[in-house]
Amino acid sequence: MNKYKKITLDGLFYQNPTFMLVLGTCPTLGLINSAFSSMGMGLTVLVILTLSNIIISALRKLIPNAVRIPCYIVVIATLVTFARMFLEKFVPSLYDGLGGFLALIVVNCIILGRAEAFANKHGVLEAAVDGVANGLGFTVALTLMGIICEFFGKGSLFGLQIMSFKIGMLASPAGAFFVYGICIAVFVYVMDGFERARRVKANKLARENLLKEAA
């Protein structure tokens, strides 16, 4: 399989940071009562993750191993501070919506995790693809849960009131935890199904090849 395709599929599905690795849980539980905030957080993380992966990958041969973590943290903190300034200036509504969770991106384990596990071992292009894929995986997962929580918890979608019926608990962090758990279960179940189907197909192909060779 093409390596970029593999990196992309890993970030989006097989190693989805939210549903498979259960990383970045703090903003997930704190923000998914609003689809807009969830998507905003996801996109912000996507940009920061991609940029941090690129910078760390580019600097990987220059930074001594002993001080790599402090260097990564400084780079990530700089990018997050820049993102804060940018959002406050140009997208104040999103800046307000994200609140304290925006600054907390500095310690988001997805970003430091990808820097440590991937970016410092791969080239710039691969690191960039990994950042985009993981960021997209996080964004889609957060937005999906944001839609569910906001729709059932507040009766609205992206701030637009749709119905008066609501289950208030789903708009709280406790409800978010509940929705998060259900989503993980469904995602893992679907991914298991795909994996099983893929294995069955591969076994069938291997058996047919063996039979052909035997004949």
Added chain:
Amino acid sequence: MTVKQFFKSNIFKCLAALLCVLLVCGVFLTIMNGLLAVSDEEKFQRVLSEIYGKSVTTKKQDVSDKNTNLSSAIINDVYKVEDDGNYIVNASGKNGYGGNVKCWVVILTKPDGKSVGGVGKVTAPIADNPAESFLNKIGASVYDKFAKDYKDGIVYSYGKDENDKEGEMFVKTDASYSMRGICNAVNGTITFMNAFLSGGDIEEEDPYEDFAYHTLINMEDTSWTKNGKEITYNVVTKGNGEAESFKISVTVGEDKKIKTYAITVNGSTFDYDADMNPAIKDGSLFVGKDLEYFKSIIGEDGEKADDPVIATGATKSNSLCFAAGAFAVANYDYIQSLKEFDAYIDVEETSCTVSGTDVIYAITTKGNGEAESFKISVTVGEDKKIKTYAITVNGSTFDYDADMNPAIKDGSLFVGKDLDYFKSIIGADGNVKDNAVIATGATKSNYLCFAAGAFAIANYDYYLNNAEGGAENE
């Protein structure tokens, strides 16, 4: 290691790499801050456009001659909107989650323009309140309630009160303490604007009105400890003109004269320190002085500042030192009569008798969250230790009674304990409520029992003299 070896070593490489990364990041952020920083004017324009949805003309009002530091809020700026005649007030509501909550409040006026006729839009920008972590939980519908619920004389209380209780107006926001700050901002704004529009004074109750000579004293930061018949004050003054706040330690004896006086922080600025009266600076002028002396220098109202003892070239600083001394001697009797650890005690319902050197209390506590009032009988002996302790009415509700610490419930934990023990559990000011001895699942009930014990010991001297059978009543 030689210099050459150092520059070739891994230590140098690590240092250089870290410093380079820091330098580049620092320069980058400095440039970005210059390009992207949001100015106060821009923030104000955003607030205006959020409120009005269009550009409006505003005129800043002069409030320099008004008291802008109210008990509930600090009024930062007042603007008049020329387009509709309303006012926009920037106020910092006290007692939020992480301190003061900065809000913008639109005030509508009555037709005569002499008083507040309503509250318009209220907003608390997250950018202005970084310490209010959950501010984004407060939705527009909650802010709209200020306008909907307004009526003359209203005092908003949507958040939780000081005792964690929900008032009648409480609305669930998931940010109750930030909401308390916002309510304080709106309440303070209404009070201020009523005074501003009518040209009158702000009518606020002075919580310290029972204290004499406190005009120049920062009452929130000033503290005292009673040691038998002596009182030791840690007085913190307010600023006074060029002079900033002084911190002064004063001890007043039974004869209501100053025993010791020491300036611990001298608030003089611009070298005025050098012009202070030396006998004031080292405190020797005050030792042995009583209230009559202070009155002769600073007058009955404490505002006289032309006495040669004070007017030495550092009048403001000298005045503050005199104010601290006058405060200490003038309030001796009042402070001796104040009860300690009484925040959770219903003093009106609490009675006390003296038998020999024992003080026998029948304490009634206030409620505390889910826990209702307890009635507790406590005897404190001459050594200021608890001799007997028995709960006569247990105020626990919802079966919390079962979760109470058994040794608290039967009182055995308290027998033989002195005030230091209570302070080690609930803190010197009684504000620690999560000690493991208390947090057994019935924290509120356990705390009330501790509060009663601390109250009984801390006020032993007072009740020994003043209660039925006590020295003063014999």
